[in-house]
Amino acid sequence: MATVKNGQVVLKGYIEGAPKKDDMEMKIGTVELKAPKGSGALLVKNLYLSCDPYMRARMRNFHGSYIQPFVPGQPIEGFGVAKVLDSDNPNFKPGDFISGFTCWEEYSLIHNTSQLRKIQPDDSIPLSYHLGLLGIAPFLRNLLCMxxxxxxxxxxxxxxxxxxxxxxxxxxxxxxxxxxxxxxxxxxxxxxxxxxxxxxxxxxxxxxxxxxxxxxxxxxxxxxxxxxxxxxxxxxxxxxxxxxxxxxxxxxxxxxxxxxxxxxxxxxxxxxxxxxxxxxxxxxxxxxxxxxxxxxYMHKFPQFLEHVTDSYKQGKIVYIEDMTEGLETAPAAFVGLFSGKNIGKQVVCVARE
Ligand SMILES: NC(=O)c1ccc[n+]([C@@H]2O[C@H](COP(=O)([O-])OP(=O)(O)OC[C@H]3O[C@@H](n4cnc5c(N)ncnc54)[C@H](OP(=O)(O)O)[C@@H]3O)[C@@H](O)[C@H]2O)c1
The missing domain is CATH 3.40.50.720 (NAD(P)-binding Rossmann-like Domain)
Structure with missing residues (x-):
């Protein structure tokens, strides 16, 4: 398996007040496109990343919240849709699409696979809608991103x-x-x-x-x-x-x-x-x-999925997305949430497939 460059968005340090684009920076790392044997992990290509207001709370050095702060210098963790390139986990195979916690980078090695949801591709529902209209992470507790x-x-x-x-x-x-x-x-x-x-x-x-x-x-x-x-x-x-x-x-x-x-x-x-x-x-x-x-309210998930999917397919509801192109647009897209720049669900397209 090849080793390739891996663009990443990292948080420079903890912040006060409204987030700014300069609080984050792009770095270029490398990644081997392989899930190591015995790791149980997945190596994925990130396609769509979600920008969510709750992520601001992870940019401060406060450990008493429902979720841990980000680690400065490390790629920002967030909700995304990705394609599996290599798997050391029997529940996932190359070519599968997943939604769940990944990182703001081109490729991620995901060890905590229990929080991932496999997406069944459906031609009438864009993949990115799994971050918005159908956004859910069934195995995550206390998360504000669905x-x-x-x-x-x-x-x-x-x-x-x-x-x-x-x-x-x-x-x-x-x-x-x-x-x-x-x-x-x-x-x-x-x-x-x-x-x-x-x-x-x-x-x-x-x-x-x-x-x-x-x-x-x-x-x-x-x-x-x-x-x-x-x-x-x-x-x-x-x-x-x-x-x-x-x-x-x-x-x-x-x-x-x-x-x-x-x-x-x-x-x-x-x-x-x-x-x-x-x-x-x-x-x-x-x-x-x-x-x-x-x-x-996870017990209501099946009703939600049926109601919202059917209503969408019948044209009774619509969903507006605000999608920026390229990983490097993620900091500005995220910051825009706090001045109302986004019109609809803010998503960053890292790659289409
Ligand atoms: N409880 C949960 O389980 C849960 C889960 C997901 C999200 N949430 C919460 O739901 C809320 C909406 O999240 P979202 O993902 O749908 O975000 P969003 O509405 O897509 O984006 C944030 C919007 O908030 C508005 N805003 C920003 N700063 C503001 C201010 N100072 N005063 C008033 N409005 C301001 C802006 O719209 P305008 O242009 O209209 O100002 C901006 O577009 C957030 O508070 C989020 O934390 C809760």
Missing amino acids: PGFTAYAGFYEICSPKKGECVFVSAASGAVGQLVGQLAKLHGCYVVGSAGSSQKVDLLKNKLGFDEAFNYKEETDLDAALKRYFPQGIDIYFDNVGGAMLDAALLNMQVHGRIAVCGMVSLHSYSDPKGIHNLFCLVTKRIKMQGFLQSD
Whole structure:
């Protein structure tokens, strides 16, 4: 087996505040295209890499979280779709496609194969959708990188939706938000999304089927904006951002409303996040507010796969990806998540096959 050059993206050192492109750098290593005998490992060619907000939390030297920090100088670890080139594992063979934890490099030697999922190629579903629409890692606990299943588990299990209810989704055009809104529409809800540009607002209303959408960056008063779209109040808030939007949503919730706390991307950029002021609304309006990790709902995976795959194939849902070309584009693509540069699920194409 040949030894070839292996482009890699590494984290230079731990960071404070919003991530910058220069916090990462490209390195060229070498790799033998072989899974060593007795290792049980796979040697894979990485095809698509996922950029996810949770990865920011791994760029700080904090060991008390649900996941370990990255190791500076080493390739960044992340979710990806790859093709097996060599296998020392009886469960995988060369030519198989897999999704799961790999590294930001052209080729990876993966030892922890128990966290991988074999993908059955399907001509009607792009391989990269296994990072977004169908994104899931069945054997990973406590991981925040599977948008499709996150949307499904959060909406149905945490929000307990009823037909006709009023649903608000923040970061609505992103990897998770776009599916939450479409599931809510299929469920017969009235759905409003917030996003950070007029292009995204247009997408929400004209391609993703939201009833209404607004650009939160153009609103001077978020409370007033939500009152405009929800004069009767919000039954369900699917929160992807936290911060000021969560504070405003609390003021606009209906009695017995539900808030699914999916993530707080607005806080990732601050070393000293601001507090929430309107939590008293939980009491006066008897709101149920619950954080969740998609990994707690694995028993719902078969229903998710059937529902979302069928809906996609029947044209009832669409999925928007933002794909950059080349491993070297990964740092900028990742950093863009924190200023809203991505339109849809952010994916990096390393190679097409
Ligand atoms: N609980 C779980 O199991 C789980 C699993 C996966 C993801 N998540 C969480 O779900 C959320 C969405 O993730 P995603 O993968 O779908 O990301 P995404 O929405 O595709 O990308 C992030 C988006 O967040 C918005 N944003 C960035 N900075 C912001 C700020 N300061 N204030 C408000 N919005 C900001 C931007 O959109 P705009 O242009 O609209 O501002 C950006 O495009 C994240 O909080 C993530 O951590 C949770």
